[in-house]
Amino acid sequence: MQEIDINRLPRHVAVIMDGNGRWAKRNALNRLTGHKRGAGAVRTIVRTAREIGIQYLTLYAFSVENWSRPSEEIKALMLLLEKYLRDELKEMLDNGIRLSAIGKIDALPPAARRILLETIEKTAANRDMVLTLALSYGGRDELVEVTRKIAMECVAGKLDPAGITKEHITQHLFTAGMPDPDLLIRTSGEYRISNFLLWQLAYTELYFADILWPDFSRESFIEAVVDYQRRERRFGLTSDQLARM
Ligand code: IPE
Ligand code: IPE
Ligand code: MG
DSSP: OOOOOGGGOOSEEEEEOOOHHHHHHHTTOOHHHHHHHHHHHHHHHHHHHHHHTOSEEEEEEEESGGGGSOHHHHHHHHHHHHHHHHHHHHHHHHTTEEEEEESOGGGSOHHHHHHHHHHHHHTTTOOSEEEEEEEEEOHHHHHHHHHHHHHHHHHTTSSOGGGOOHHHHHHHSTTTTSOOOSEEEEOTTOOOOTTSSTTTTTTOEEEEOSSOGGGOOHHHHHHHHHHHHTSOOOTTSOHHHHHTO
8 A cells, every 4th residue: 555645635535425325235234234334434534534634524424315314214323423422522532633513403303413512512622633524414505504694694784795705605604714625535436426515625636435434444545545645636727837836
């Protein structure tokens, strides 16, 4: 395996953790067991990202569309979330990890919401890595919410519609204050964004792994970062222009 260049790390890595159900099916287990094993992979990847020195790690844990899954599966996922947060608090505190969340958090069941908010509060002073969980998250919903807020400012006379800029939008996103992801990883061999961070991914490098999420390992994560480091991010410029910068 190739070495990571720690001077050229992606600041922000976002992950669409997909394939728990197929992993379970492949191993003749139920979907819940797949999700449990998925939580194990979350632990591994958070630890690896922190060790490497990634500053922002954002994990897509539950989409707005996922509310349409069978109610037993939703219930099990919410219980797993509670368990994960309970089990990981110590590790977050020991390793300077600050927890954050994006999405319609109010839609979560009260017990899950409570422990989520408590963990965010308890880890608020940590400075080494921001771990953001996308929960009840939808990129289009986020943009609708932003539009609504900006429209209200206009109606209140605080903002002139002609003066709306990209920065206004960025400041109203759930991710306000965070850099855009440099690298997006999606597991399970699917090549889609599934309503994740639609605005923020504009210039993100995309990496698709043909590995089901429970099998995504420390080595898999490192491989994704190494692959990212081989790329030239041009942002619309020419290679020659970049060389002169
Ligand atoms: C990802 O695994 C976890 C969530 C979306 C909550 P899936 O449950 O989507 O697994 P597949 O895609 O059915 O294999
Ligand atoms: C995306 O996975 C959402 C999460 C990983 C939480 P899905 O399994 O819900 O996405 P689709 O349905 O394959 O697009
Ligand atoms: Mg899936």
